[in-house]
Amino acid sequence: MSEVLDKKNSRYVLAVVILGAFLIPFMGAALNVSLPSIGNEFLIDLVWLSWIPTAFILANAAFILPFGRLGDIYGRKKIFTSGVIIFALASLMAALSPSGILLIISSFLQGLGCSMIFATGVAILSSVFPVETHGQSFGIYIAAVYAGLLAGPILGGFLTQTFGWRSIFLFNIPLCIAILSLIVLKLNQDWSGSYKENFDIKGTLIYIPSISILLYGFTNVFQWYGQLMIGLGILFLILFIIIEYKTFNPLINPRIFKKIVPGISSLTTILMITSTSAVWTLISLYLQYIQTLSPLIVGIILSIQPLIVAIFSPFTGKLSDNINGAYLVLIGMILISMGLFLGIFIELNTPLIAIVMLAVLLGLGNALFSSPNTNIFMGSVDKKFYGSSSAVLSTIIFTGQLLSLGILILIFTGTLGGLEVVPSQYGTFIISLKDTFTIFTALSIIGTLIISLLVLKIGKNKI
Incomplete structure (x- = not known):
């Protein structure tokens, strides 16, 4: 209705x-x-x-x-x-x-x-x-x-x-x-x-545990049961996709990914979200444990990135209506990669201005990425798939957030071994931080290369 x-x-x-x-x-x-x-x-x-x-x-x-x-x-x-x-x-x-x-x-x-x-x-x-x-x-x-x-x-x-x-x-x-x-x-x-219309019960019963099992396995990848869970999660996701192809009213319509543009756009999205979401959990821990800043000061620093996104996103969204949005997305990914690269060099006594610069770069990059990429994704699918496409995009974002935090948990498990963050472990924490930023930077660079393919594919034509 x-x-x-x-x-x-x-x-x-x-x-x-x-x-x-x-x-x-x-x-x-x-x-x-x-x-x-x-x-x-x-x-x-x-x-x-x-x-x-x-x-x-x-x-x-x-x-x-x-x-x-x-x-x-x-x-x-x-x-x-x-x-x-x-x-x-x-x-x-x-x-x-x-x-x-x-x-x-x-x-x-x-x-x-x-x-x-x-x-x-x-x-x-x-x-x-x-x-x-x-x-x-x-x-x-x-x-x-x-x-x-x-x-x-x-x-x-x-x-x-x-x-x-x-x-x-x-x-x-x-x-x-x-x-x-x-x-x-x-x-x-x-x-x-x-x-x-009927509710896709079969797809739902496979979809929900597949994500849960995959994440649990990923956070215990050094154990045999973690590796088993990852395999089961992947198998469940493959089974889910097969079922969705055969279902008349599926939760996700896989056919929207038959075109190269939504496929590249969604892949870049999950790489961007995965490489940035857990950054602020990590930075919050660093500023409070290592820099011993108060929660209020840390909160102000963490607000820089969303403030920049809020200010600039309306402008970049409108700009993507008039020019090829893939160029804006590419610039955004480059800025994000630069910001994440700065994080690799964080030390015990890194000046706060470096953290602020990281937040600014990630904020500008996200503002240039998000609205134009949404325009690219939604503008490249058939109108009959708009509803499922919107749901798919939201799911991709949440899945990226899950993977990002999963990587963080994985690094903490591998380097800190479950230890609490006490002064004697600050050096190990910094190693964990650097390893995490290294992985995030690599993922962001991969996303930058993939969106470059979209720029080459589209050329000078507006989506």
Whole structure:
């Protein structure tokens, strides 16, 4: 059902969706700042500590496609509302967690709720607002996302430093109550678009465990069972793709990758996300453990990158409407590679200006990459695949985030061996940091070379 509401009610819908859009990146960004405080309280090592944000992203990556599809069939507001409720309860559970294990479980449940919110938010806006105002409503939505990314490090740092890390999770609850109140009091209808279509249960039952098994195996790659899990995960993903080809209403339509442009664009996306997502978890740990900076100062430093992306993305997106976006994406990947390369040279006493320069380069690179690359990807697929293509792009982003944190966990496991970050281990931590940045730089350079192929393929023609 696609039904345009009157102007007053549509504003309530917009308020609900943008509050949800704020929660997701805020929680992820705030977690990065609070990790050392959590580690100090529970006396858990870096490997277990890294599983807190990993569990959050894992749930998002694993469930966003199924919940997006369920929203199309059974009602997007139902799924969105359920996501807010789960997120609120999981936040309370996290705030009251007596152990690191329970906090990881709570973080996973938060990610589950977030996947329901993220999977349906844009679809609700598309259902409610007229086509001629979609750009404006999506612009406000994106602004809310970056507001969350900006507020996460700063507000999260302030809350952690002033009231303790548990206050970050408690902060979410009033926002969730506000969202639910607006839904109950102001939104009396639901929106869906696939009444008579079947849900791909078989594909879902293979897709969700395949990602979970693959990540678990990747984080234990030095053990025989980790290598076994990686093999099983790959086999499950291959089986999933085969099933999707034969399914009439699949979760992901593999046919969109038959063209070279969306294939190169999606591959470059996952390389870019993989090479950058865990950087801020690593930098947060470095600044607080090694540089002994307060959570608030660290939060301010971590906000530089999303601030730059928020400022420049609208301009680069508009610019990609007028020129070949592949050139902008290429420049963005080059800047990202330069920023990651700087990270290889971080030492125990590296000046903060070097960290700021790294953040600026990654911010500018991301701004030049994201909007033009989305235009390239969505502009190169058939209109009948727009819905599944959008879901695929979101899944690629979450999968890249998972792989990025997986690499970080892998490096910590291999070099620190699960040791806590104490002064005697600072040198080993720096080695882990350098190894991680080396891998991220290599992945980014590969992405740069791949997008160069797209530039050569397209030539001077605009996509």
